[in-house]
Amino acid sequence: MKKILVLTSVLFTIFVFSQERQESEKIIQEIQQVKQSNSSMKLVWWIPTEYWQIAMQKQDNITQAQVDYIKDAFDPYTIIVAGDFSLEQSFTGLEFKVNNIKNSFALLDEKSAKVPPLKESEIDEMVVRMINDILKPLFGQMLGKTGTGVEVFIYKNRNSTGQKLLDPTKKGELRTKVGADLFKWTLPLVSLMEEKTCSIDQIKFPGNYLYCPFHGNKL
Numbered sequence: 540m541k542k543i544l545v546l547t548s549v550l551f552t553i554f555v556f557s558q559e560r561q562e563s564e565k566i567i568q569e570i571q572q573v574k575q576s577n578s579s580m581k582l583v584w585w586i587p588t589e590y591w592q593i594a595m596q597k598q599d600n601i602t603q604a605q606v607d608y609i610k611d612a613f614d615p616y617t618i619i620v621a622g623d624f625s626l627e628q629s630f631t632g633l634e635f636k637v638n639n640i641k642n643s644f645a646l647l648d649e650k651s652a653k654v655p656p657l658k659e660s661e662i663d664e665m666v667v668r669m670i671n672d673i674l675k676p677l678f679g680q681m682l683g684k685t686g687t688g689v690e691v692f693i694y695k696n697r698n699s700t701g702q703k704l705l706d707p708t709k710k711g712e713l714r715t716k717v718g719a720d721l722f723k724w725t726l727p728l729v730s731l732m733e734e735k736t737c738s739i740d741q742i743k744f745p746g747n748y749l750y751c752p753f754h755g756n757k758l
């Protein structure tokens with residue numbers, strides 16, 4: 540129980556303060572995708588293990604042992620948070636509605652078949668508790684009705700030989716669907732690549748740049 544309390548404060552600090560920190564902002568912009576229209580909003584947030592390291596590494600009140608504990612716990616899994624919301628006309632005006640996403644959400648494999656999420660009994664007990672007791676309530680506190688309306692989907696992220704199925708630092712692709720809407724990530728994540736520096740004026744560019752856009756030299 541004490542461990543859970545420590546983790547609650549750790550995770551809470553991450554979410555509250557991560558907005559102010561540049562490096563975690565960059566990765567958040569990449570791992571969160573939102574599709575909006577006038578009357579609907581769909582959101583898919585992939586939370587790779589690397590996110591926890593970046594979000595927690597500069598916190599004075601968090602030890603590296605605590606960071607490692609959370610990373611090790613989440614690392615065997617692919618964790619995706621998703622929500623489907625709409626605005627509907629009602630008697631009293633526009634009404635914010637949370638749509639059931641459990642059946643409309645899908646993680647797709649390379650053949651575009653739906654990957655089944657893990658059952659709770661197939662997931663480490665501590666991970667289930669961290670997600671149900673800490674993460675889900677936090678989303679509610681931070682994002683109100685949007686936050687309480689999200690679902691957390693958990694998938695296996697190891698093949699039979701122990702390799703990661705999805706590695707945000709390597710070439711690959713992550714594709715998910717909410718209803719008919721496709722949410723796609725091309726990997727590696729740029730925020731996890733080392734920045735490149737122009738040899739002429741030492742200006743830094745994102746890691747996926749091949750040439751300096753000002754001088755044309757190879758980076």
Ligand SMILES: [Zn+2]
Binds near residue numbers: 752
């Ligand atoms: Zn340059």
